[in-house]
Amino acid sequence: MPRFSQETGRLVATLVSLADGVADLVRDGAVVALEGFTHLIPFAAGHEIIRQGRQDLTLVRMTPDVIYDQLIGAGCARRLVFSWGGNPGVGSLHRFRDAVQHAWPRPLELEEHSHAGMANRYVAGASGLPFAVLRGYTGTDLPARTDNVRPITCPFTGEILTAVSALRPDVTVVHAQRADRAGNVQMWGITGVQKEAVLAAHRSLVTVEEIVDELHPVPGQVVLPGWAVSAVAEVPGGAHPSYAHGYSVRDNDFYRAWDAVSRNRDTFRAWLDQHVHRAGAAA
Amino acid sequence: MPRFSQETGRLVATLVSLADGVADLVRDGAVVALEGFTHLIPFAAGHEIIRQGRQDLTLVRMTPDVIYDQLIGAGCARRLVFSWGGNPGVGSLHRFRDAVQHAWPRPLELEEHSHAGMANRYVAGASGLPFAVLRGYTGTDLPARTDNVRPITCPFTGEILTAVSALRPDVTVVHAQRADRAGNVQMWGITGVQKEAVLAAHRSLVTVEEIVDELHPVPGQVVLPGWAVSAVAEVPGGAHPSYAHGYSVRDNDFYRAWDAVSRNRDTFRAWLDQHVHRAGAAA
Amino acid sequence: MADWTADEMMTVAAARQLRDGAACFVGIGLPSTAANLARATHAPNLVLVYESGCLGAKPDRLPLSIGDGVLADTADAVVSVPEVFNYWLQPGRIDVGFLGAAQLDRYGNINTTVVGGDYDAPKVRLPGAGGAPEIAASCGEVVVIVRQNLRTFTERVDFITSVGYGTGPGDRERLGLRGGGPRVVITDLGVLEPDPITCELTLTRLHPGVTRAQARAATGWDLVLAEGLTTGEPPAARELAVLRALEATKSDGRRQ
């Protein structure tokens, strides 16, 4: 969806508001990946998805944590494709468990993988390949639970390895530190699997701490050219309670507090009502 | 070959002289990759290999250019595994052509690939996999000339793609801007396929512009931890006539002049004698 | 009454397993605590690798998550998540992998996926695999840290998330797993190691003050006691002091 800018004549990502970006790119029933490996998690975009009442989403994410607990508890998800679902360093995700164990607020189908498998599924998607090869899953009970993990034989050595099918989300949403007005996106610190998740997706939405006139190089940066991104929305603090390296620090107290908030359906609903629904598209 | 440092108690790359590093790591008959994609080409290490009179090497490199023209003309190579052999922007490699067309100074076996194929062969080697998958070679005459390119069927879609076998050089040699005393290596600018080539090899030798007490982060840097590198040698200017971004510029005049020097066997031998053999291990 | 807790003893015992200079793949929780304790005591040059892509991280406090900024700030290199698994873990570059477990069987197979009921309607849904299956497959050796009780030490795990010795001798080779598998299991009661012939986890060390009977009573299979079963050293004063100082930094997570 990069547009050909009339003023610059260049293929650029569209600069949008968070509300418009989510309305345009995240549709009911879509396969949606919100990525960010502990760092740069697009919480604000997740909250906007909840506010807009998206339904029947297939949520994809290596490490579904608090933001997916919220999306699942809010009833947005029909299916979850993941490799580790917990509150890092704190414990379980109670909304996630409630959905799996008691189908509340609705049943949640699961497809689970290992981190290595998920990462390689994104790599295959980003590479325009139908599958990737790894040494993984062997001897575990995981392959019996999905059609997306199969043995593959090396055509040179005869060795049997593991193939995983490519992940191609309808849309990937990530948060980054900066973008320029052409939609070139710059992120640094722990950049996880975000590049692969964006390039694997048919369309992408990037929220950023700030939009600047010029991107100055930063050590450890990953830059996504504007012509490879669909839309960019300026959302300062859009990763909170996760963080944006150089802009904010991880709000560990929030993650700890979430355990109590999420244990009980009523306290969760109250939290959601106050902090997401009433918060409006301000976030 | 990283050693356990007595003073620091840490796994570190050995700091060596260029002569000792080549003597220890590059043996007659070995499979040797000198990588560097136009930038950071380890010329000094190549000259040391010539000075030490290595024989029967299988030389591996995506873009054999002037340094391989010199190694081939000096008679060090029995076999060349490559994807593009020329003098970038100037023309042919005359020593390479003389070896292939007239077996001078000795016959040269060739195994050739595409860039995408070679890059993925290094990726497979670095990943501990026996092969990699790509969309490549299809419909060309290249697969008929090597055993290392074969069709592979996607276990999910049935689509037929191309598999290339992993490259595992006995030793990879690269040049970088800096290393610290623990052998942590830092390079930036165009870093090509060097990380993959080093990680794919059984052992590695890195020449650097300078060894520093501390590596300060640089935008676009690639850092190879000392525990993943065998040996590091300080060789200022060791990439000339290639360059080290931030330290020197590419000596394009040398590349242009090489065309005349290398056209004729005698002028080549005279050049080799004066600029490599007599230069001693100073370079 | 000892002046240290069973968890402290367990963490200290795990830290002692790590030799200086080794490259260690650590998850959050007890593994990260033990690895950082080792780095702060006898193994100052331990190379900590976190699945978030931080190679050689040197945190001065315990990160609450594997993605805390302190890990990136202090790392020798920060790489992508696909790279940490494909270029660093998979080829066997990591010496030691640290794993926890919700269930563990006599062959060191680990379950962190589901407990009870069946897979589609489990009694307890656990976080899942994360990096564990490939850590268990590819690290030079695996150190398991887990509290020992009948819920955890089970005759059979409800789901094999990560493979130890499978069904016994030769299984890892048959499966083509290149890493050495679980070399030691550290619990709050003692230390178990695989029998060289049978691969079955046997009790080789008790923590001070723990009896054989307690260890057997906390094990869901007929636990074999190794000949030469010993009692380990209690935590040294320095080990305890450093561990407690590290634990104290946890509450301090916001100051990154």
Place this chain on the structure above:
Amino acid sequence: MADWTADEMMTVAAARQLRDGAACFVGIGLPSTAANLARATHAPNLVLVYESGCLGAKPDRLPLSIGDGVLADTADAVVSVPEVFNYWLQPGRIDVGFLGAAQLDRYGNINTTVVGGDYDAPKVRLPGAGGAPEIAASCGEVVVIVRQNLRTFTERVDFITSVGYGTGPGDRERLGLRGGGPRVVITDLGVLEPDPITCELTLTRLHPGVTRAQARAATGWDLVLAEGLTTGEPPAARELAVLRALEATKSDGRRQ
């Protein structure tokens, strides 16, 4: 007598093929010259992708090699060589691929490997494939720039390094090649385009001052002239001025 050379006409004609804003995979030599001419004239926002990993390079002079520092210094992003092929070229993110040729046949198949003799003892050993096979396979379309003569325009290429339309209609689909293949071939005599039905390269435009007879005489197969064969525009004064200024920067390579 025209005040421009055939090579200048060829480069200008190639530059005119590039629409502003497109992503273009360029090799060194005429393709790089033409792409930078386009960027300096009608296509200021052309995205230049070099196989050295420079995405969106904006050189202010002609690099002698695809790895010149100016490409990294001016790029939107510099990525590894595996990444530029796997994440950027292979999935079809590049609109236009620019290729040269030592031999070219009527279906736009290209040889840059060996000429004459047989593969193991060739008369002329050429540089080889480089990035060309996958550029030809995966770019949205391919623009070939090559001087037209009997040595180059051959009935059959001695080695297929890069596939055009193979043996004719349907071949690219049969081979599973996802890119569109050669859309246009720019020579020093004119412009050839594949016939929509037969896929055979037919002459659609002559450069000013070139005759049909000259074009046929320089082609090693019975060259079909398209109905509506036209004569192209000569280089505009501005195109020539910019091109010559660019060429002048070549000699200036050391000042990076």
